[in-house]
Amino acid sequence: MKKKLNFSQTLLIGSLLFGLYFGAGNLIFPIEIGQNSGSNLYLVTLGFIISGVGIPLLGVVASAISKSDSLFEMGQTAGNKFAYVFTSALYLTIGPFFAIPRTSTVAFEVGIASSVAKEKIRMYLLIFSLIFFTIVLIFSLKPGKVMDNIGKILTPAFLVLLSILVIFAIVKPMGELGTNKPIDTYQDNPLLKGILDGYNTMDALASLAFAIIIISSIRKLGVNNPNRIAIETLKSGVICLIAMSLVYVSLSFMASSSVGIMDLGNNGGRILSKISKHYLGDLGKYLLAAMVIIACIKTAIGLIISCSEMFVEMYPNSLSYKTYAILFTVVSFLIANLGLANIISLSIPVLMYLYPLAIVLIVLSLMTPIIGKNKKIFKTTILFTAVFSIFDFLKALPKPISGSNIVINILSFIYGILPGFSIGFGWLVPAIIGFIVGIILLRLNRENIRSNNM
Template structure:
C-alpha cells in the first residue's frame, strides 16, 4: 500500500473526527481542571482518542463494516444497529448540527449578522460545498486529505504557537469534580463526546478510500487503516492537549463559561480584530470536513443496503435533509436523535471491545449475545431518563453496579455477560469435540 495514501488517509480521518465538539471540549476541561490538568487530560485521551482508534481497527477487522460487527449478535440486530448508528450520528444529528455550529460559532464571528436569511445563505453555501466534495467518493482522500486538512492544521498551528508565546497565566485550583477525581472526570468527558460512534461510521470511509486507491487484500486494508488511525489519533491527541493547555494558561480577567468562549477570547486577545476571523475559519473548516465525512459514510452505507438508489442520489438526499433541518427544526431533531445516541452508545463500545478480543480468544456468538443482553437494560434505562421518565423499579435492580451514577453501570454486567456466553460456547465446543472423537474411535 502506497505510504502517501496512508498519510493522506490519516489526515482525512483526523479532520473527519475533529468537529466543533472536539474543538470546544478540551479548553473547558483545561479551565476547570487547572492544576489537575495532567490526569484530567490523560483520562480524556483514553476515551476521546484511544476508544475511537479501537473502533476504527474493529471495523477494519470485520468483513463488511459495521453491519458484520452487529451480525455477531444477530442478523436483524446488525442491520437495525447499523441504521440507527448512521441515522443518529449522521442524518438526524451530526450533519445538520455541524452546519448550525459552523454558522453560530464560525460565520457570525466573521460577519456579525444573524437572521433567517443569513442562516439560509450560509447553510446553502455550506451544503453546496459538502455536496460537491462528497459527490465523487474516490476523490475524498485527495480533496480532504490533501487540501482541507492541511489548511485546518495550519490555522490551528498559528493559534497554538501564538498562545504558547503569549499566555503564561498560572494554573488555578481545579473545580470540585477535578479536585477529587481528575482522571475519572476527564475519562467521562472523553466518553461523552461519543466519538466511538462516529469512528464506526468513519471506519468504512477510510476502508473504501484505501480500496479506491488500490488496496485489495485484507492484510493491506488492515495495515493501511492501522497506519491512518495512528496518524489521525496522534494528531488528535496533540491538538486536544494543546487546546486543553490553552484553557489552563489563558488570562482569566473575566469569567469564562464554555470552551467556545475560551477560544473566542483567546483568538481576540492574540490577534485583535483578526482573531474572530481566525476562530471562525477554524470552526467552519472543522465542521465542513466532519459533514463531508458523515455525508459520504451515510450515502455509501445506504447505497450498499439498497443499491437501487445511486450513491449520488443519497448524497443529495442527506445534503437536502441537512439544509432543511438546519433552517427549520434542529432542536426537534436533536431531541429525537439524542435518545438514539444514548441507546446505541453502550452497544457500540461493547461490540468494539469484543471485536478486538475476538482474534485472540476466538469467535463466540453467545459472548456477544449475553453481553449485549445485559447491556440493554442499562441502555434502556438511560433512554427512558433522557425522555423524561423515572423508571424507579428498573433502577432498583440495575443501580447497584459500580459507576452507575456516571452512566457507566453497564460496564461490569457487559463483562460478566461476555464471560458467561464465552464459557457456554467453549463448553459446548469441547463437548462436541469429545463426542466427535468418541464416535471416530468406536
C-alpha cells in the same frame, strides 16, 4: 499486488482519518474542559484523549482486524437483526439526525453569529446552512476524490489556521495552567469525567462508520491483503492519534491558561472566540471563523459519504448513492435550523445508549483473532450491554422525563444494585457478565457436540 504503503501514503491516510474525525465539536469540547477542570486539568484531558482518540482509533483498527469492510458486516456476527438496527441507528445518529446538522450550527454560532443581531439569527442561520450544505453536497457527490479533497486540501488548511493560534499561545501564554478550582462536575473522578466528555465528539461511533472509507482508500492505493490492511490502518491511525492528541492538549492547556484574564465561559465557542480576539484582535474573529467552517465542512463531507455508502450497502435495491447523499443533506439542513441547543439536548441520551454498544462491539472485534467471530459470545455480550444501557439512556433524558416519579424510582433502584452506574459506566459489569455467559454457552455447546459424536 502492492504489499504495503510508503511513508507519504501512510501520512496521507493518517491525514484523511484526522480530517474525517476532527470537526468543530473537537475544537469546542477541549476548550470547555480546559477552563472547567481547573487543577484536575491533566487527568480530565487524559480521559478525554482516551475516549476521544483512543477508542475511535481502535474502532477503525477493529474493523480491519476482524476483516470487516463495514460496521454492518462487523455487526452481523451478532446477528442480522442487530446489524440492521444498530447500523441504521448509529449512522442516522452520526449522520442527518445529530452530527451533520451540528456541524452547520456550530460553524454558524462560532464563526458568524457573534456578528449578527439577535432578531436576525434565524434568517442568517437559514442562509448560512443553505450555502454550507450546498458546498458539502458538491464534494459528497464525488466520493472517489475524498482523499484529495480532505486528506490533501482541507485538513492541511485547517491545521495551518489552528497552528497560528496555538503558536501564539505557546510563545505568549495567558497565564499558568490549572490554577482555578474545578467546577462541581469535575471535582470527583476527573479521569472518568474526561472519558465521558469524550463521548460528545461522537468519534467512537464515527470510527465504525469511517472505517469503510479508510479501508477502501488503502485498497485504492494497491494494498488488498486483509492482514496488511489491518497493519496499514494501525500505522495511519497512530499518525492520526498523535496529531489529535497534540491538538486536544494544546486547546485544553490554552483554555486553562486563559482563566486568569477572562471569566469562565459556558460555551467552548465563545471561549475560543475570546482567546482568538485576545491574541489577534478583530483578525482573530476571521481566523476562528475560517478554522471552524473548514473543520465542519470536511467532517460533514465524510459523514454524508459514509452514511450514503452504508445505506446503499445495506439496502442495495432501494435508492442510489446520489439519492441518499441528497436526501441526507436535505434532512441535515432542515434539522440544523432547529438550533444547536436543541440538537445537543436530544443527542445526549442517544449517545449514552449507543456508545456502550459501540465500545463493546469494538472490543469484541479486536478479540476476533482469539475468540473468532463467535455468534454466541457476540450476542450475549451485546444483549447484556443493550439491556443495561437503557438506564443510562433514561438518566440522560430531558428533566421533564428523567425527573418523573416513575423514572426516579427506577433509577434509584438501579443506583443501589449496579456498580459504576453513578459515574456513567453501569453497562460495564453486565457486559463482562454477558461475555462470560457467552463463553460458558459456547463450551457447553461443544461438550454436547462431543457427547453426541461419541
